[in-house]
Amino acid sequence: MLEYLHYLQRAIGLALMLRPEVAEAVERYPESGRVVLGIVFLAGASMLLGQSVVLIVNRVRPLRFLLSVAVNGLLFIVSGAVWAVALWLAGRWLFAIEPSLGLTLRLVGLSFAPQVFGFLILVPYAGPFIQRVLYTWSLLIAVGAVQFSFKVGFFAGFVCVVLGWLLLWLLTISVGRPIMALHDRLVRRILGTPLDASIQDIVAALAKGERR
């Protein structure tokens, strides 16, 4: 367990620094997939913590709150895999090289490393800026992953990421609709509340004297 945590911490550190050794290690050792899974799970849990204001405002009970943090980690693994498949498909279409899907999955999983610090989004006032920094950082690592997988330059890697994102978006608004509906139902079930009110709505209604 301790050894796993050590690898996890080291992989996060190297990925954050955009170091090529981490991509080489991921390519060489297929068992690195477990470490990458850990990164994506932690990123999911941490991002939910960082964005948990909406849960607290909607008065989600503490146990449900903790459960939703864990479930979000698992859901992040699923959405990360879909994102990697989209990149893999876009890359195959754009470039001559055809890397294995497994390698692309592991490399793209590394791009979630900055989001392990998603809890920092809680920082007052600077939080939304930190969120943008983390997303940009993730994007840069994803471009690096595409560069390494398909042996292309930065610009080609960037184009592939944009194309992958477009593909994902198209999937979400077409065949992905029932899946998204299922995802939303699952989240609502866990939280026990529809999360349909923003903080501004609730407080404004209270301040006007409307009972909720």
Next chain:
Amino acid sequence: MIATLLTGLIVLTLLCALLAPLESLGWWAGWYGYTPDLALDLAQATAADSAAAHHTPAQHYLVFLSGIGAISGAALPPDEIRFLDALEPRLQQSALVRDVFPYSVTNNGLNGQRAFARFWRWIEYMRLKNPEGLLAGLICLRNMFQVAVSADSRYGPVFNLGVAREIAAGLRRRGYLVGSNTPVTLLGWSGGGQIALGAATYLSGILTAPLRVISIGGVMASDPGLPRVIHFDHFYGTRDYVEKVGPVVFPGRWPLAQASYWNQARIAGRLTVSAYGPFTHIGAGCYFDFDQALPDGTPYGERTIEVIVEVLTREGLLHAATPRFQEETGYGYP
């Protein structure tokens, strides 16, 4: 050694930042065994005030919201106490509310009923022994993040609503009748400036009375509370480098952001910014310093009182000084 110290400092700052919103969010979520319901509280307050309407309330209320150095509503830094003691007699028929702790949604001072109260009491004790010590900076750090909470669009609504309720409670303690339309002015110093604007968003709805805000060296964002106030006056000293942080870190105050609350209020003439002397933010030469004087002999603290009284007189909340008043008191302003 230096690297360890720096790391420790960064971790401490991050911890303070991450914990900062918890008090207000927990209050909102009912973690402390009470779930706020403004509609109910307001109905009770209005009913109680109607029953007590035979009292003669003041004609205007001035609420002081202290700087980030405050530890509770009752334990203000000594220079603020001295300043308020000098200001109060000059307010004629106005009442001064000075016991609101603006860095807590429940008006609970750092030394009150809370988890780390012992720690804060110790810091307060150390500050009394050495007011310029580093430990006192912890109070400022803690309260500075509450200012950030107030300015944050995610946490601000909850925090500002809580503080607005506490201001309303402070006003009622001084005899204010909710629904009486008696004008109220919030006087925010340093971080209190942001909190005054933030609370104004909801206070205007609670009191349904004319509301104004005066900031002395305030560090404020372009807050949604601005459209809720009749006028906002911001005064600062030319040697105050803390105040200068506001126009830089809050994009809504940049001249480019013409549609922001700040710039819209400025364009509409409801926001006035004035440099009124060579004051610093804290320490010797600050806004509340009665030991240093301007070239005409007016002590710094006295000049700050003058500008506040000038604003209240301009707004018709105080009477202009009569020659007899000047002769009897020696003050140029009432």
